[in-house]
Amino acid sequence: MSTHALLTLYNRRCVSVADIPLLEVEEFAAALASSIASGWRIVSLFGVPEDTRALRLCAVLANDDRGLLGATCALVRQEYPALSTSCRQAVRFEREIAEQCGAIPTGHPSLKPLRRHPPDHAPSAWTLPPKNREDFPFDVVHGDEVHEVAVGPVHAGIIEPGHFRFNAHGEEVLSLEIMLGYQHRGVERLLEGSERGRAVLVAESIAGDTVIGHTGAFCGAIEALARSHKTPRAQTIRGIALELERLANHIGDLGALSGDVAYQSSAAFFGRLRGECLNLLMTISGNRYGRGLIRPGGVLFDIPPTMTSEVLRRVERLREEVRPVAELLFENASVQSRFDGVGVVSAEQCRAAGYVGVVARSCRVPVDVRHDFAYGVYRYAQIPVATAWSGDVYARAIVRWLEVQRSMEFIVEQLAALPRGEVLVDCGALRPSELVVALEEGWRGEIAHIVMTDAGGHIRRHKVVDPSFHNWSALSAAMPGNQISDFPLCNKSFNLSYAGHDL
Amino acid sequence: MAFCRKVVAETLVFDYLRARFGHRFTRASLGPNDSGLPVRFRGRPVFAQLHGDVATVDGTPVGETASEHRRRDLPIIDLGRSVFAPEETQRLDGQAAAFTQDYRMAASSRNALLTSGGEIELAHALDRKMRRLLGRSLRLRLVAAGSCGGCEAELAALSNVVFDMARFGIQFVASPRHADGIVIAGAVSENMRDALEKTYEAVPDPKIVVAVGACAISGGVFAESKRVLGGVPSSIPVDLWIPGCPPHPLTMLDGLLRLLGRADHLKE
Numbered sequence A: 001m002s003t004h005a006l007l008t009l010y011n012r013r014c015v016s017v018a019d020i021p022l023l024e025v026e027e028f029a030a031a032l033a034s035s036i037a038s039g040w041r042i043v044s045l046f047g048v049p050e051d052t053r054a055l056r057l058c059a060v061l062a063n064d065d066r067g068l069l070g071a072t073c074a075l076v077r078q079e080y081p082a083l084s085t086s087c088r089q090a091v092r093f094e095r096e097i098a099e100q101c102g103a104i105p106t107g108h109p110s111l112k113p114l115r116r117h118p119p120d121h122a123p124s125a126w127t128l129p130p131k132n133r134e135d136f137p138f139d140v141v142h143g144d145e146v147h148e149v150a151v152g153p154v155h156a157g158i159i160e161p162g163h164f165r166f167n168a169h170g171e172e173v174l175s176l177e178i179m180l181g182y183q184h185r186g187v188e189r190l191l192e193g194s195e196r197g198r199a200v201l202v203a204e205s206i207a208g209d210t211v212i213g214h215t216g217a218f219c220g221a222i223e224a225l226a227r228s229h230k231t232p233r234a235q236t237i238r239g240i241a242l243e244l245e246r247l248a249n250h251i252g253d254l255g256a257l258s259g260d261v262a263y264q265s266s267a268a269f270f271g272r273l274r275g276e277c278l279n280l281l282m283t284i285s286g287n288r289y290g291r292g293l294i295r296p297g298g299v300l301f302d303i304p305p306t307m308t309s310e311v312l313r314r315v316e317r318l319r320e321e322v323r324p325v326a327e328l329l330f331e332n333a334s335v336q337s338r339f340d341g342v343g344v345v346s347a348e349q350c351r352a353a354g355y356v357g358v359v360a361r362s363c364r365v366p367v368d369v370r371h372d373f374a375y376g377v378y379r380y381a382q383i384p385v386a387t388a389w390s391g392d393v394y395a396r397a398i399v400r401w402l403e404v405q406r407s408m409e410f411i412v413e414q415l416a417a418l419p420r421g422e423v424l425v426d427c428g429a430l431r432p433s434e435l436v437v438a439l440e441e442g443w444r445g446e447i448a449h450i451v452m453t454d455a456g457g458h459i460r461r462h463k464v465v466d467p468s469f470h471n472w473s474a475l476s477a478a479m480p481g482n483q484i485s486d487f488p489l490c491n492k493s494f495n496l497s498y499a500g501h502d503l
Numbered sequence B: 001m002a003f004c005r006k007v008v009a010e011t012l013v014f015d016y017l018r019a020r021f022g023h024r025f026t027r028a029s030l031g032p033n034d035s036g037l038p039v040r041f042r043g044r045p046v047f048a049q050l051h052g053d054v055a056t057v058d059g060t061p062v063g064e065t066a067s068e069h070r071r072r073d074l075p076i077i078d079l080g081r082s083v084f085a086p087e088e089t090q091r092l093d094g095q096a097a098a099f100t101q102d103y104r105m106a107a108s109s110r111n112a113l114l115t116s117g118g119e120i121e122l123a124h125a126l127d128r129k130m131r132r133l134l135g136r137s138l139r140l141r142l143v144a145a146g147s148c149g150g151c152e153a154e155l156a157a158l159s160n161v162v163f164d165m166a167r168f169g170i171q172f173v174a175s176p177r178h179a180d181g182i183v184i185a186g187a188v189s190e191n192m193r194d195a196l197e198k199t200y201e202a203v204p205d206p207k208i209v210v211a212v213g214a215c216a217i218s219g220g221v222f223a224e225s226k227r228v229l230g231g232v233p234s235s236i237p238v239d240l241w242i243p244g245c246p247p248h249p250l251t252m253l254d255g256l257l258r259l260l261g262r263a264d265h266l267k268e
């Protein structure tokens, strides 16, 4: 039944909004539940005001094994029966819909605000009573000697703001609740309301460590709607930049993990090598995070032959330098014993909740947009999907190390065979009344930019899903049973984005 | 052993450390053109001299060569609003602006970030009393409030072995109560406003405040959003403004050292 209710679509290919099934909410719920039971997962579920009184719910699903995406919609009034009752993956998305659109999914387990802001995508005739986070108390665990630990939003380290609430018994964590939203800047509204030149700067600032990933997905969506075809050279340069971004962050994370188990030598070396990856991005784009490189229609900066050889030489040197450091880390017994068995996420948990990226691949769930929904240069140059099986800190570290090696190989290969041609082509007006899903495998995992245009070719809805949106709940799921003192290590092994989640 | 001792005795300590880490330390103060930054790096913008209708960019400030009259005609660049995007060179009223490789841009006042030619008055040192208190040991607490995480990443980089801010006695600490001041990144989201004010209050007097990045200075790319205040609120007085999106770690380090009156001291 599932596929009748779903319109099949492909990464970065537009469909007409009119072609997407528009179901009754009961059918919609049934379609979601049965699709998920047969191996699909939710990429995004969001609301778009249809008129002054009705909200259009849009679901975008992915079938990773078959490389297919699916879309389906339903029109709902302000109160509608919650999808979460029959579909667990919808829980967080419905919290988001309740907050962004002012909808009331009845029967939802808890409509705690995710980001704490007034609705900004609600049908205009709905009355929206203000919602206070204070009306939604933190979960409490009762029992002798159970104590609460509150951390944040201002943390001890140089990290973004978020609030963590532990219930613990002695050193053992019983539950962890994460309250976010401190970084909420109203990104989706800005993307929808700004002219394109400004919007691309906002896209670069969704998550400051994922500039290439988010801007790549943003431009992928815009280019598809404008029928603008990037040149192979531009696609390759984007791929190189995306892998450089992955290198910088994965190497940085390996350093931070070393630091969290007090292994200073590899922490220091990895820290320096991370800088070298950022400096490579700066050589190409003028900015250490690759800002200014990716624009609708291609890239603003070419890699001329002299620069190709310089970058090649530096990546080769990086390859030589990073290996002994990784050996230092992974061959050290005391490091291994600190990484082993901490913060375990099981494959079952992962499939049920729809986690993505490094977190999923670390527990034998081989999802990778570059492989499953290949786009751009990844259609021609496949990168093997790196997986591990134990789902713990060790697995998340080793997956990063495998990906570091493969990204370096990819960069070297691509630089040696850069296609000829221009790097920037025109990207004009958007087609009216279409929907596109642009997925990108950022270094954390699947980034989705879903854009819907109105009859005039203006952006009607721009939905952003950072991998952190899926994966923050993995951190809460992994903590119970662990020592509270292992939280920093565990947290670092996920290294999720606050800004990307909060938007 | 004797050789080692000689090396240590004859060079500055950080030169020795630099040697140990394979020459990868960075100098605290470098001239505008010898920073080792790549040619595409986008530092302090200037208006290029116009010859006919062709713009040439030589990286030198316009001040010495252009007439006063010409300078007055140039539009104002606000470094506090700039996100240093490549397109910004064409956007300014049709005048050709260009980015130089000069990473030094931190200033002591918001107004000092407004420039018509491209030159700016760089940050000046704190008064003597504050310098005596903080000059050799400055502890800072970061507050990220409605940022993208980019500025935090560069602030974190200040503590790595390359930039190694600790060699100047500057460190980030875990609690505002242990700090001499706060560093603010981000456009100050509604949801962080309270926490920011409380953190500021928690720092014992006398204290300094550093605003890092376009967001903290002017709201940056988020300035139009209703969900942010558009930068550090006026209730919190700022001592050092560091433009960029994000600022290069060298821009931050240079600004902090100027504030402490130590930039000249370290110049080669």
Ligand code: SF4
Residues within 6 Å of the ligand: A205, A208, B146, B147, B148, B149, B150, B151, B185, B186, B187, B212, B213, B214, B215, B216, B220, B221, B244, B245, B246, B247
């Ligand atoms: S100034 Fe730029 S890098 Fe810094 S927080 Fe704002 S958007 Fe991010």
